Amino acid sequence: MNETITKGHFSEEQIDKDLLKNVNWGGKFKLWMGFLTVSLIICLYYYYQQLQNGLGVTGLHDYVSWGIYISNFVFFVATSLIGMLVSSVLGMMKVSWVRPVARIAELVAVAFAMVAGLIIITDMGRPDRLLNVFIHGRVQSPIVWDIAVVVTYVVISALLLYIPMLPDIALCRDKLNNVPKWQQKMYKSLSLGWNSTAKQFRLMNRYTRILLVLIIPIALSIHTVTSWLFAMTLRSGWDSPIFGPYFVSGAFVAGCAAVIIAMFFFRNNYKLKEYITADHFDRMGKLLVLVALVYVYFNINEIIVPGYKANTADAKHVHEMLYGHDSVMFWLVQLGGLVVPFLLILFKPMRKPLPLTIISLVILAGAWFKRVLIVVPTQLAPYYPIQNVPEGWTGYSPTTPEVAITVASFILVLMIITVLAKLFPVVPIWEVKEDMNHKNN
Amino acid sequence: MKNNKGYNLIILFCLCFLAVANVNAQSDWQAPAEENEKLSPFLFDDDMVLEGRVAYENSCTSCHGTPGQDDFTPMSPPPGDPGAEAFQAQSDGSIFYKIKMGRGTMPKFEDAFADDELWNIVAYIRSFNEDYKQELPNMEGVVIPEYAMRLSFDENVDKLVVKIFAEEVPQPEVSVSAYVMGTFGKHLLGKAQTNELGIAYVDVDPTLPGDEEGKINVMVKATKGFARAKLQQDLAMAKPTERHSAIEGRHIWSTDRMAPIWLKITFFVSVFGVWFALLFIVFGLRNIKKAREEA
DSSP states (O other): OGGGTOOSOOOHHHHHHHHHTTOSOOHHHHHHHHHHHHHHHHHHHHHHHHHHHGGGGSSOOSSOOSOHHHHHHHHHHHHHTHHIIIIIIIHHTTOGGGHHHHHHHHHHHHHHHHHHHHHHHHTOSOGGGHHHHHHHOOTTOHHHHHHHHHHHHHHHHHHHHHGGGHHHHHHHHHHOOSSOHHHHHHHHHHTTTOOOOHHHHHHHHHHHHHHHHHHHHHHHHHHHHHHHHHHTSOOTTTOOTTHHHHHHHHHHHHHHHHHHHHHHHHHHHTTOTTTSOHHHHHHHHHHHHHHHHHHHHHHHHHHHHHHHHOOHHHHHHHHHHHHSTTHHHHHIIIIIIIIHHHHHTTSGGGGSHHHHHHHHHHHHHHHHHHHHHHHHHHHTSOSSOOOSSOGGGGSOOOOHHHHHHHHHHHHHHHHHHHHHHHHSOSSOHHHHHHHHHHHHO | OHHHHHHHHHHHHHHHHHHHHHHHHHHSOOOOHHHHTOOOSSOOOHHHHHHHHHHHHHHTHHHHOSTTTTOOOOOSSOOOOTTSHHHHTSOHHHHHHHHHHOBTTBOOOTTTSOHHHHHHHHHHHHTTOTTOOOOOOOOTTOOOOOOEEEEEEETTTTEEEEEEEETTEEOOSOEEEEEEEETTEEEEEEEEEOOTTSEEEEEOOTTOBOOTTSEEEEEEEEEETTEEEEEEEEEEOSBOOOOOOTTTTTOSSOOSSSOOHHHHHHHHHHHHHHHHHHHHHHHHHHHHHHGGGOO
């Protein structure tokens, strides 16, 4: 299996050179960061408006109190789960081709998980009362569980990014002499005096293994609990016992797509064609086929079962989806964002880097709108009719501040990934070398 | 019998005449002179307009439409738009009288609204007239008694007892209306007049649902001439309601009260267990540092 991955055979110096190349603060980086910063500041202005005037500046109201903020939150949590699938499940199964892309997956996971927590805060009208959730939270409320698991998942993902990176940080410390002082100092303290002793490797492997085991139940529960926020409410469209696995499988689809996009970007910009090969894309594409298949299966269940029983409220929900108010978005998301891409990547040529990345972009966009479809329509179909309220309350459309704040969350993710990918090598150097030695012997 | 036929003809003729006269009269509806000059004892303020608006929307919109929109129901004679100039051209007393007494298809609201509520509606109608200046009665020399009200419930006869005094003197012949205050507005409980002892009795249906202690929030208004008083109070006069959670007995843990102990244990053991492992690793990082010297 290994042979197909890295075609060339490089000397260790060559590998060091290739993979450390991205650790620098080039002009392109500054331009990109500048662009991100300016955009973020513009978006933050809208958040300032929301802080001043409250959630009234959004399109949210008494009926749709969860809009694109919460949809976006679900999307972010979903996307971050890929870290668990790639580094833990595949890693522990000793699927060695994932090793060069595992760090990218972990980067995506950390960035999305960190920002997911922030998104929840943007959905609060009074963020200054955030602490009350911790002080007065009720253990029987899924919202409290959600906070507990999100925080835990961020910490585990960060540790899982950090600990296996120790040898590479040490390499940065030793090799990179022309980076700023503070950066050298940072490598020095972060590398924990890494010296590649056997005992250090043993400890590192032990801690990594504990984390890899821990992260599986945590990751599963983070998204299961997120789904419970909905499923434990007696509302048509949410009242479904398969919501947990449905969300988790959807999460892997979004996450795979995100990782593929990140892989493509790093491969081209950091000139890593020899390390992240076309074969990696092919395999990630196959993984995407697998998870998309599971997700399609759950999607069919979500519609077929309530559609057959057709109890009043559920029937209405299904009708709205299939040919009612939400049907355009529904079919675009289901066919355009899931089924068609899935069918396309069954064919090998479609799993080449460029086509796969384009398809992944479509899937990722579909995944985002899918979350909106899960969150919003249900709230517009309460059991009591919507009446005697302002006309706008029979629908929901996000306002400019809402969209801007949502865009801000994506900008933050890009910033986190960009900075981390500039501070550390995105491909695990020591693991690539280990692989290479292994093969050469 | 012949005579009879003649009479019949005359009667028929008279009826026709009356009918035609009536149609003519309908286009010109005049309140009696005395009523015409009647003035509101209350200054029309925003509160009155607001209350009047609610009453208007509930009782008048169906025929008169929204004032100023000319969207009244077409009928003969036309109800007219209360915001229109012709409508506004009459005196307060005239509007008041017409709402109170009604004519033809215009219902009589005498029983539905107390006088002050009728004035609320007039205030609301007037709020659509920018040129309107309220004319207030000349109150010089008129002494308006200040009412004090006391409410109680006589459970032997299921009656709300309203006592009205002015400076400790019982006030007879005061109109009293009692309401139950609900979440979505007030509901008329009954109307009565005080007797010579200053006491009015209003029937109460004992099966009314109250709160846990059988209390309901009642509001009583008393008016006589220019004097008026209002009192709102919780009175234990209805059936106590035992509140049950809609899912009581069926739920396992989604309770309103404290979380069940097994849930607390599960939650805290898992959270602390995981964090214990994480702290173990974080502190273990020191060991990695120590291990650098190993041979």
